[in-house]
Amino acid sequence: MKKGLASLPKTHLHLHFTGAMRPETMRALALEQGTRLPAHLLEQDPLTVPADARGWFRFQRSYDAARTLVRSETVMRRIVREAAEDDAAEGSVRLEMQVDPTSYAPWVGGLTPALEIILDEAKEASKATGVEVAVIVAASRTRHPLDARTLARLAAQYAGDGPGEVVGFGLSNDERVGETSEFSAAFRIAKQAGLAAVPHGGELLGPDSIRQVVGHLGPKRLGHGVRVSEDPVLLQRLVEEDIAFEVCPTSNVSLGVYPSRSDVPLRTLLDSGATIALGADDPLLFHSRLVDQYQIAKNDHGFTTQELAVLARGSIDASLASESKKRLWRAGVEEWLAKQ
């Protein structure tokens, strides 16, 4: 029986594949493979770095070190399965997991098998845990825009809205790298296949970057997007355009976007009427999962029970699930509220 905020039905819309790995799984794999991990990855403390180029570099290096452990179908399946199990324990009803299959492709015979392994396990994990696990294929800003197009074409072949299907197309990695407009062709391909655009933006950079992302990529949701709070007019526009925000408070603090949890502009976004979906981003590095983000809203921002339910409903509304599922889950939120 789940308790407290873990019993509140919610979706999880911002979680990266490798970043979802359990710390104990990472340690076990390193031992098995005889890999020496950098000391800071083995520490119990979460990674914290300043929001500058060096900080991001350290974050990326940590991420890359963890990724070198993912070299087989078995490990790929294990990550998806454990992420679904962890989400299930936290009251998540739907996980939309982001993956760039490029890094894993060499170990399993190419991009197509890499994505198919993840999709197949997403389907299996959905059956086993009751959490709908769908996939967002995300291109990287640090690679050539033509690579993004290749990924969009691949993603398009598996488009759908259910478990084990690709539901969206993203753009991740260092927001300061690459020209946003050059990725618009990839997003056009994805959208033609019915995939939602869910790029990162407004995390390391402010309103100007958000304008670029919105103008060129036409997002349904923004990964982070929190720095929109620096421009109230833009925020209002995005709310009117029904663009949701995947807000990851712990990630923002760990990556130095805000000095403390209470500085994350959750209240500003909520008061503006924005649709918010809280997410953990990379719990492997930040040591904080989904329910922790709701806990931050409650403890650091004084969100009431009603407001926590608004967040949960927002996460359901912003998901790419079927309308019938959304109705069911919203009813679950009402039931939760009635019990408080």
Ligand SMILES: [Zn+2]
């Ligand atoms: Zn992210």
